Amino acid sequence: LQDVLSSAESLIRYFERIRDDINFKSFYTKILKENESLTDKPILARHRRPSKRYQSSSDSVEFSSCEEFYRQQYMESLGTVVNMLQNRFTQKNFKLLCNFEKFILYAANNSLDDSNDYFQSIMDFCYGDIDVEKLKVEALMIVDFFQSVIKTHQMNIKQITKISTICEIFNSCEVGKEMLKEYHKLTKLYLTIPVTTATAERTFSTYRLKTAILSTMTQSRLNHCLLPHMYKEKIDKIDPRQIASKFRSSNEKRQHFFGLIL
Structure with missing residues (x-):
């Protein structure tokens, strides 16, 4: 960010x-x-006076x-x-997210003390979600834990500069998610907070599926239709034969009934 x-x-x-x-x-x-x-040289369009009902107190520019x-x-x-x-x-939330990012990356490379200014931002933004006192304790050992994991798994990492690197370290050593629980929770919150609303706006635009003709569609079916429509790129990559095979192999009755079809 x-x-x-x-x-x-x-x-x-x-x-x-x-x-x-x-x-x-x-x-x-x-x-x-x-x-x-x-193309031809630009020509100034003929000035047209707007209708009286659209006229304001100021005259139109000519x-x-x-x-x-x-x-x-x-x-x-x-x-x-x-x-x-x-x-x-310049929104307040965007600057807070930048402070989150600074804190997460700084704590991964340096040991923090209680006087760090980042903790106040976390308290203001994540009140009730993050136990700041526990986070302060974890901040003292984060850099040591990461260096130990990097050395143990022989990762070619000299300095952590990306959030994705932190996720990679956590995934390579699951115990760290419990050991640094508040720090891990803060990282997940950072990754789940949307920077833009474009995805949400595209989701709402798909509600056109429920038209006047399909007004009797239940909420459950609407949800089932919306999800494949929103993630149609991922749906196209799914092999329906694998789904059918998994469905068929779940019990013997299905194997007997669908055996000839598949």
Whole structure:
């Protein structure tokens, strides 16, 4: 997440820097030159006065040239992009997730004491989910446990820089999940908190399955239809013959009945 935040901040600074008349003039001239052999020169559309019911107290803007029109489009587009990036990556929860990531990675490489500022962020965000006092005790031995596992399993890891590496270490030594229970729980919480809502929005869009014609569909059947629809890429990879074979081999009666079919 720190890399994502740094990239977003770099983009914001870049877009703000090029949002001026000098950069627009250069951009506009370059586009006109590249499009000379591709299309006609831009023509300013005829100004149309909006209907009275759509008119506001301010008069509509009338441009004197194409360059002036596209200048406004250029400035508005960059302003919209900057505002969207700032709104998305300056949210309080996103910064808390960044602190979580810093703590998880820092604790995996260094021994922490009670005075670390990260514990307060964890208390504020995971109140009731994480026992911070136990986490403070675990933080003293996390780095020793990881180094021991890396040495025992001969992992080629010099420094832990990714959350996936921590998951790999935990999976290679199951006792660590109980030994560092709160730290492991914190890692799982970090991995399950969605950074975006795109997946949830796509899920809600699949509710179009239940149309007026299919309004008698029960909730149970709706759930059964939604899951394959949402994960259709994974469903396509499943071999139905393996499922049928497993279903058939579950008891002798099915083997006798479906034996000739399969």
